[in-house]
Amino acid sequence: MDLLLVLVVVALIALLVSAPLRRRGALEEEESAERAELEAARDAKYREIRDAELDQRTGKLSDADWRAQDRALRAEAVDILRRLDELGPGED
Amino acid sequence: MLIAGKACLILVLATSLYGIAASLYGARTGRREWVASGRRAVYAVAATTALAFVILEAAFLRSDFSFTLVTTHSSTTTPAFYRATAVWSSQEGSLLLWLLLLSLWSSLILFLTRRRLREIAPYATAVLLGFAVFFAAVLVFLETPFQQASPAPAEGMGLNPLLRHPSMMIHPPMLYSGYTLFAVPFAFAVGALITRRLNADWIRGTRPFTLAAWFFLGVGIVLGARWSYSELGWGGYWAWDPVENASLMPWLTGTAFLHSVMIQERRGMLKIWNVSLVLATGVLAILGTFLVRSGILDSIHAFGASTLGVPFLALIVTMIVGSIVLVASRASDLRSEHKLDSLLSRESVFLLNNLVLVAMCFVIFWGTFFPLISEAITGEEASVGPPWFDQYTVPLALMLVLLSGIGPVIAWRRATASNLRRNLLKPALAGLVVLAVLAALGAASEPAALLMFGLGAFVLAAVSQELWRGVRARRAMSGDAAPRALVQLVRRNRRRYGGYLVHAGVSVLFIGIAASSSFQDEKEVLLKPGQTATVGAYEVTYVKPTADLKAAPNGRLEKIDFGARLRVTRDGEKVADMTTVKSYFPSLAPFLGPISRFFEGEATSEVGLQAGWRRDIWTAIAPDIGSLRPRIEEGDKVFSGANLSPEQRDAFLGQALTGLTRSYANDPPPATFRLIVSPMVTWIWIGALIAFLGGLIALWPPPRGARSRVTAGYAAKVGREVRIPA
Amino acid sequence: MDPSRKRKVRFVVALSVAVLLAGALVYTSFSASSEARTPSQLMTSSEKGKVYKLTGKVEPGYTRKGTTTYFRVRDRAGKGSVPVSYDGTLPDPFREGREVIVSVRRQGEGFVGEKGSLITKCPSKFTAEQNKT
Numbered sequence: 001m002d003l004l005l006v007l008v009v010v011a012l013i014a015l016l017v018s019a020p021l022r023r024r025g026a027l028e029e030e031e032s033a034e035r036a037e038l039e040a041a042r043d044a045k046y047r048e049i050r051d052a053e054l055d056q057r058t059g060k061l062s063d064a065d066w067r068a069q070d071r072a073l074r075a076e077a078v079d080i081l082r083r084l085d086e087l088g089p090g091e092d
Numbered sequence: 093m094l095i096a097g098k099a100c101l102i103l104v105l106a107t108s109l110y111g112i113a114a115s116l117y118g119a120r121t122g123r124r125e126w127v128a129s130g131r132r133a134v135y136a137v138a139a140t141t142a143l144a145f146v147i148l149e150a151a152f153l154r155s156d157f158s159f160t161l162v163t164t165h166s167s168t169t170t171p172a173f174y175r176a177t178a179v180w181s182s183q184e185g186s187l188l189l190w191l192l193l194l195s196l197w198s199s200l201i202l203f204l205t206r207r208r209l210r211e212i213a214p215y216a217t218a219v220l221l222g223f224a225v226f227f228a229a230v231l232v233f234l235e236t237p238f239q240q241a242s243p244a245p246a247e248g249m250g251l252n253p254l255l256r257h258p259s260m261m262i263h264p265p266m267l268y269s270g271y272t273l274f275a276v277p278f279a280f281a282v283g284a285l286i287t288r289r290l291n292a293d294w295i296r297g298t299r300p301f302t303l304a305a306w307f308f309l310g311v312g313i314v315l316g317a318r319w320s321y322s323e324l325g326w327g328g329y330w331a332w333d334p335v336e337n338a339s340l341m342p343w344l345t346g347t348a349f350l351h352s353v354m355i356q357e358r359r360g361m362l363k364i365w366n367v368s369l370v371l372a373t374g375v376l377a378i379l380g381t382f383l384v385r386s387g388i389l390d391s392i393h394a395f396g397a398s399t400l401g402v403p404f405l406a407l408i409v410t411m412i413v414g415s416i417v418l419v420a421s422r423a424s425d426l427r428s429e430h431k432l433d434s435l436l437s438r439e440s441v442f443l444l445n446n447l448v449l450v451a452m453c454f455v456i457f458w459g460t461f462f463p464l465i466s467e468a469i470t471g472e473e474a475s476v477g478p479p480w481f482d483q484y485t486v487p488l489a490l491m492l493v494l495l496s497g498i499g500p501v502i503a504w505r506r507a508t509a510s511n512l513r514r515n516l517l518k519p520a521l522a523g524l525v526v527l528a529v530l531a532a533l534g535a536a537s538e539p540a541a542l543l544m545f546g547l548g549a550f551v552l553a554a555v556s557q558e559l560w561r562g563v564r565a566r567r568a569m570s571g572d573a574a575p576r577a578l579v580q581l582v583r584r585n586r587r588r589y590g591g592y593l594v595h596a597g598v599s600v601l602f603i604g605i606a607a608s609s610s611f612q613d614e615k616e617v618l619l620k621p622g623q624t625a626t627v628g629a630y631e632v633t634y635v636k637p638t639a640d641l642k643a644a645p646n647g648r649l650e651k652i653d654f655g656a657r658l659r660v661t662r663d664g665e666k667v668a669d670m671t672t673v674k675s676y677f678p679s680l681a682p683f684l685g686p687i688s689r690f691f692e693g694e695a696t697s698e699v700g701l702q703a704g705w706r707r708d709i710w711t712a713i714a715p716d717i718g719s720l721r722p723r724i725e726e727g728d729k730v731f732s733g734a735n736l737s738p739e740q741r742d743a744f745l746g747q748a749l750t751g752l753t754r755s756y757a758n759d760p761p762p763a764t765f766r767l768i769v770s771p772m773v774t775w776i777w778i779g780a781l782i783a784f785l786g787g788l789i790a791l792w793p794p795p796r797g798a799r800s801r802v803t804a805g806y807a808a809k810v811g812r813e814v815r816i817p818a
Numbered sequence: 819m820d821p822s823r824k825r826k827v828r829f830v831v832a833l834s835v836a837v838l839l840a841g842a843l844v845y846t847s848f849s850a851s852s853e854a855r856t857p858s859q860l861m862t863s864s865e866k867g868k869v870y871k872l873t874g875k876v877e878p879g880y881t882r883k884g885t886t887t888y889f890r891v892r893d894r895a896g897k898g899s900v901p902v903s904y905d906g907t908l909p910d911p912f913r914e915g916r917e918v919i920v921s922v923r924r925q926g927e928g929f930v931g932e933k934g935s936l937i938t939k940c941p942s943k944f945t946a947e948q949n950k951t
Contacts, residue, residue, distance in 0.1 A: 002096040009100065009143065013107055013136040017114075020128035030124070036207035044296055046814050048357075054585060057565035058558065059514055060438070060503045077814075078806040325910050326934070431825065447832075455843060462847055463854065474851035475871055477921070477935075484843065616906050618885050674910075695910050714907045718882055764885050766907050 031087060038084045045077045093147050094159065097238035100144035104191070105228040107136050111221040119214035127214045131202050134217060137224055138195035145179075145192050148237055152179050157248055160239040161185060167250035169644035177261035178251045183385055183400075184237035186264060190381065191227040193265070194220070194272040201276050201301050209297045215283030216276075223275055223378075226407055234399055253651070253677045253696045257323050263315045267339055270309025271377040274342055277302045277349075278374025281367050285418040290425045292357045295366065299353070300791060302370075306350060307787045309343050314780045325697035325712045327614070327768045329776070332481040337460045338383040341453050342376035345369050348449035351499075355442050358504070360429030362439075364419065365446055367426065371415040376453075378408055389463060434506040441499045448491050455484040486540050490547060493602055496595045497523075497551035500558055519557055523550030541610035548599040548606075555596045559589070582789065590790025597783025604775030608708075613769045620762045621656075628769040630667065630709060633659045637715075637760040638673065639753035641746075651675045652690050652749065654715040654756055656763060658700060672700030672711045672765075685728025686745055687752070691717055703774050710768040719761040723752060852921055857891050858898030864924045869932065872902070872922045878914040891918065904931035911938040 052073065056066035111133025118126030151159045152175050155168050165185075166178045179185040198220045205213060231237065255261070277298045284294040316336065317329040330336060349369040355362045382404035383389060419426070432439055458465070459476050466474040501515040527546030535542045559578070562585070566577040582589040613628030624633040635657045644650035655673030659666065679693030700711040727748045736744065852869040860870060872891055877899055880889035885905055892899040894917065902922055912918070921935035 002093060002099070005096050006099040006103075009103060009140060013103065013140065016136050017107070017110065017129050017132050019132065020125040023125070033207035033210055037210075040208060040296070041293075046810075049810075049814050050584065051588070054562065054565060054588070055504070057568070058561040059511065060501065062503065062505075062511075065505060074807065074810055077810045081806050081809060325907065431821070432828075435828070447836075451836075451839070454840075458843060458847060462851060466848065466851060470848075473854040474848075475854065476847050476851045480847060480850045483846070616885055692913065697910055712907065716882065764907050 035084070035087055038080055038087070042077065042080045042084065045073060045080060049073045049077065093151065094238045094240050097144050097147045098232075098236065100140050100147070101228055101232050101236070101238075104137050104140050104144070104195075105225060105232055107133050107140065108221045108224040108228060111137070112218045112225070115214040115217040115221070119211075119218075124210075127210075127217075128206075130214060130217050130221075131206065134195065134202055134221060134224075135199045137221070138192075138199040141188070141192045141195050144237075145188055148179055148185060148188065149176060152176060155248065156244075157246070158241055158244040159237075160241040161237050163241050163245055163248045165248070165251055167248035169648050169650050170248075170251050171256075171644075173258075174251050174256055174261070178255075180264050181251060181255050182237075184231065184235045184239075186268075186385075187227060187231055187235060188237050189265065190268050190272065191224060191231065193268045194223055194227070194275060197269065197272050197276065197301075198224075201298075205297055209280070209283075209294060211287045211289055212280055212283035212294055215286050216279040219279035219282050220275060226403070230400065230403060234403070247680075249680055250677070253675065253694045256696075257319060259315045259319045263312055263319060266308050266315060267312030268381075270305050270307075270312055270339075271342070271381055273301055273305030273308060274346060274373050274377040276305070277370045278377075281370045281374075282414070282418065285367060285422050288422060288425050290363060290367070290422065292353070292360075295353045295356065299350075300793070302346065302350060303787065303791050306343065306346050307784060307791065309339065309346065310780075310787070311784060313339050313343060314777070314784075318777060321710075321773070322699055322701055323697075325699065325714075325766070327699075327710050327712065327766060327770075329773075332456075332459065332478045334389040334460045335384050337456045338376075338380035341456055341460075342373045342380055344449045344453040344456075345373040345376060348446045349373060351442055352446050355439055359439060361432070362443065362446070363426040363428060364423070365443075367419055367422075368415075369446070369450075371411075371419070375408060375411045375415065378404070378411065382408065383460075389460070436502070436507040436512070438499065438502050438504050438507075441495055441502055445492070445495050445499065448488055448495065452485055452488045452492070455488070456481070489602060490540070490543055493544065493547040493551055493599055496598065497547065497554040500592060500595070501554055515557075516554075519550050519553035522553035523547060525549075535611075538606075538610035541606040544602055544606035548603040551599040552596055555592045558592055562589070584794070586792055586794060587790045590786045590788070590792075593786025593789060594783045595786075597779045597781070597786055599779070600782060601776050601779030604772045604777075604779055607772035608770040608776065611771050615767045616764060617767070618762045618764050621760060625765070625767060627709075627767045629662055630769055631661045632709075632711070632765070632767055633661070634763070634765070635659050635669075637757050637763075638671065639757040641749055641753060642675075649678070649746075649749070651677045652753065653698075654713075654717075654753075655698070656713050656765070658711060658765075660702065660709055668702040668709065670700035670702055670709070670711055671698075672713045673698040674713055674715055685725075686731050686741070687727040687748055688724050690749070691720075691724065705774060707769055707771045708773040710766075710770065712766045714764040714766075715756070716761040716763055720752065720756065723755065727752070856896070856898070857893050857900045858896055860900050860922075860924075860929070861898050864929075866924050869921050869923050871919060872900070872929070873917065873919050874899070875917055876912070876914050880914065891920070901928040902931050903928060904936055906933050906936075909936060909938045912936070913938070 049070065052061060052066055052069050055061040056063065061069070111130045113130075114126045114133060115130030118124065118128075118130060148159070148161070150156075151162050152166055153172065155162060155166060155175070157163045161179075161182055161184060165182050166175050170178065180189045198217075202213065202217060202220075209216075280294050280298045284290055313336075316339070320331070321327065321329040346369075349366060352362050352365050352369060356366050382400070386401045386404060432443070434440065459481050463473045463475045466472060497519060498516065501519070503511045503515070523546045526549035527542060530536075530542055530545050535545065559581075562581045563574055563577045566572065566581045567574065570577065570580070572580060615625060615627045617625040619625060619634040621634050621636050624631050626632075638653065638655040638657060640653045641649060642651045642653060653673045653675050655671060658670045658672065660668045660670060675696050675698060676690050677693045677695070678690045681689065681692070684692050697712045700709075700713075702709040731741070731744070731748075734744075852871045855864075855870045855872055857872065857874050860872065864870065874891040874893055877890040877892045880887060882888075885907075887904050887908055888901065889904070890899045890901050902920060904920065917939045919935075919937045919939070921932040922929035923932065924930075
């Protein structure tokens with residue numbers, strides 16, 4: 001009884017672990033990974049832009065500093081969006 | 093099922109080793125399918141460990157005494173809930189739980205980040221599986237939970253009654269979740285260092301899990317303090333015991349890390365600090381796990397001396413040496429992008445915050461390990477007590493609270509005088525007013541507590557000011573009414589406002605600690621029924637004794653309770669009626685008499701606690717068993733002389749014990765009472781709840797940003813999408 | 819002062835403060851600590867008035883008078899034992915044969931325990947000697 005259970009577990013582990021090695025189609029996985037990375041970077045960048053603005057409005061960032069930071073952050077955001085579009089159309 | 097359990101652990105060990113090899117191979121050769129296979133090895137480890145855990149749990153639940161572990165930690169008279177949780181009251185079971193939580197959290201996190209951080213993840217996987225290898229090896233070769241008891245006895249020894257409390261049972265899983273979750277940023281930091289990808293990406297990717305670790309570890313610590321206060325017979329919540337300290341240290345460096353990374357994200361500074369802090373936190377988490385079970389330091393908690401000292405020490409040394417080597421060799425990649433412009437700036441405050449938290453951690457570390465240090469240096473083992481710890485942690489805590497008020501409101505880069513005035517004036521005034529009022533009311537007798545009250549008020553005022561200003565800013569942008577603006581503000585800036593709430597909660601917590609430790613009234617008295625003692629402003633009267641026999645669900649006798657009913661009055665008015673009891677559990681040692689075994693086993697206190705908004709009244713009783721000894725011995729003699737069948741024995745035993753309890757109730761000897769009146773203890777728990785609520789808000793994932801593919805001008809798109817309500 | 823020199827000064831100041839604080843810490847820890855002693859060690863030599871951290875096992879046969887307990891602490895593995903008087907409630911796990919840690923001060927021929935310093939070790943669940951008192 002115990003032995004049977006153990007053999008089943010061994011088989012399941014082997015199946016689970018070897019699945020990626022038996023599969024093809026790695027290329028699309030690459031793309032979706034890059035998309036996920038860029039989307040996360042984009043969301044983070046938006047948060048940074050909002051954060052900076054909130055800091056400026058509550059008096060923690062001087063106007064001059066904020067304008068410079070905002071400009072730089074928006075430029076970085078534009079860059080990320082461009083790279084996202086270059087990946088081609090994806091899921092919506 | 094013992095064999096199945098052992099086999100599962102061996103499979104865990106083998107799979108972990110495979111996973112390390114696969115991940116590293118995939119990382120070096122760039123072959124993603126091997127990396128994926130390594131990640132799946134983590135899932136397999138989690139599933140197999142879970143299976144082993146289920147096997148062990150099932151054995152406990154059905155009281156299968158062929159498992160040695162069940163025999164030594166459970167019994168048929170243990171209620172089902174405690175049978176289930178007794179699994180981790182043992183060394184072996186707790187190690188299995190640690191491994192389970194490590195593999196479950198690792199699986200979850202690696203699954204969620206499977207498409208991100210692709211260069212770092214394989215190395216992180218390898219590190220996490222490295223921990224799994226260690227714990228699995230310990231479980232397979234040194235401390236197996238699946239030891240066979242032959243012959244299997246008919247009854248177990250039972251769970252230590254001290255552990256029969258719900259929060260004592262949730263405490264280990266919470267703590268271990270905290271420790272194992274801190275292993276994750278540790279692993280990713282190692283990966284980031286190895287691959288030299290040291291920009292803020294790895295921090296961003298792992299932040300939710302670092303925050304979760306901080307959350308769980310914090311909850312575990314507070315639960316432990318609460319249990320100590322409401323269940324143990326000494327009436328305190330923190331004793332600077334080595335094991336308490338062991339859980340606090342990684343939490344402190346983890347807190348420092350969570351703050352310090354904000355500086356790296358905004359200004360690219362403090363990079364060396366950040367990797368060092370997160371690596372230190374991982375090391376301290378393992379050290380914390382190790383201290384409880386090594387027996388190297390005297391502690392109430394210790395699981396006991398064991399064979400685990402050397403392996404754990406080896407692991408810790410490896411982690412420390414590896415971390416130092418990695419950081420030193422990557423120093424050039426960890427250079428700051430900017431320099432500190434002014435000492436009056438947010439960057440500077442955060443740096444100071446790091447220093448204070450690390451200093452506190454160092455103080456606690458030094459005090460905890462002092463017995464070993466002093467032995468190494470002077471040859472004599474010496475130890476320091478709570479007063480030494482307090483001497484250093486109190487000023488540091490005061491600084492911490494001060495910084496938590498200044499940090500959120502001070503400007504970046506350089507704070508001008510007008511800027512400081514605008515942001516700090518009102519909160520500072522609030523703090524000073526509170527200070528002055530309380531001093532006038534007599535609190536100046538405890539300057540440290542008074543200062544903490546003032547600083548706490550300062551922080552709460554600063555947080556309120558921030559909320560107010562944020563709402564005003566939001567209304568300027570969206571035109572919402574104030575309540576809606578507040579909700580939207582917090583929703584869209586969860587990390588910021590969750591963090592502010594944490595600061596508020598921590599301030600309340602410290603106010604509670606300051607009040608309850610500095611203005612406490614305590615007394616130990618011997619009272620006969622009818623007598624009264626005065627504690628602080630209250631009179632406590634011993635009204636009458638209580639004596640009960642308590643049966644377990646299966647009908648056998650579980651314990652004998654001797655206690656007292658008390659009445660508390662203030663200025664003649666009744667405040668509360670309280671009961672406090674001492675429970676006596678029978679020992680199973682065979683050479684004890686049937687009656688006296690009840691008083692040679694474990695005893696626990698049922699504390700009488702009247703909690704309130706302004707103060708807690710805490711009582712515990714130590715009945716004088718000595719006067720009952722003659723009767724007890726007489727009873728034992730009668731039993732040993734007579735020749736009784738088991739049923740007769742049980743019947744007469746019941747009668748004898750009932751007689752004993754009745755005699756205690758009718759003619760009680762004076763009992764010793766410990767009476768404590770502590771102001772504002774409840775606010776410690778409330779403060780903790782507020783802080784953890786703030787943590788949850790900060791943790792909560794915001795809804796995903798828009799993914800529209802409409803190709804408008806990018807700049808305009810950014811403008812639009814930044815505004816989309818999140 | 820140019821910025822980089824200012825930074826160097828700041829760093830040196832910060833480091834010095836840290837070193838000074840660490841020094842204070844180390845010093846006070848040695849002077850505020852109490853040495854651990856076994857009963858035989860205490861029997862051989864003990865200074866009057868100095869606080870020691872006594873570790874050992876509780877010998878069978880202790881008595882209580884009022885709120886004070888009189889018990890003897892024996893070497894973990896040996897013959898030496900010393901008498902201790904302790905005022906206050908005993909911790910719940912306190913039993914004959916259990917290991918205790920208590921801060922004591924010599925008074926005459928015996929030792930007086932500091933209030934609140936008595937710790938009884940929770941019995942280990944992992945050795946064969948459990949529950950044998």
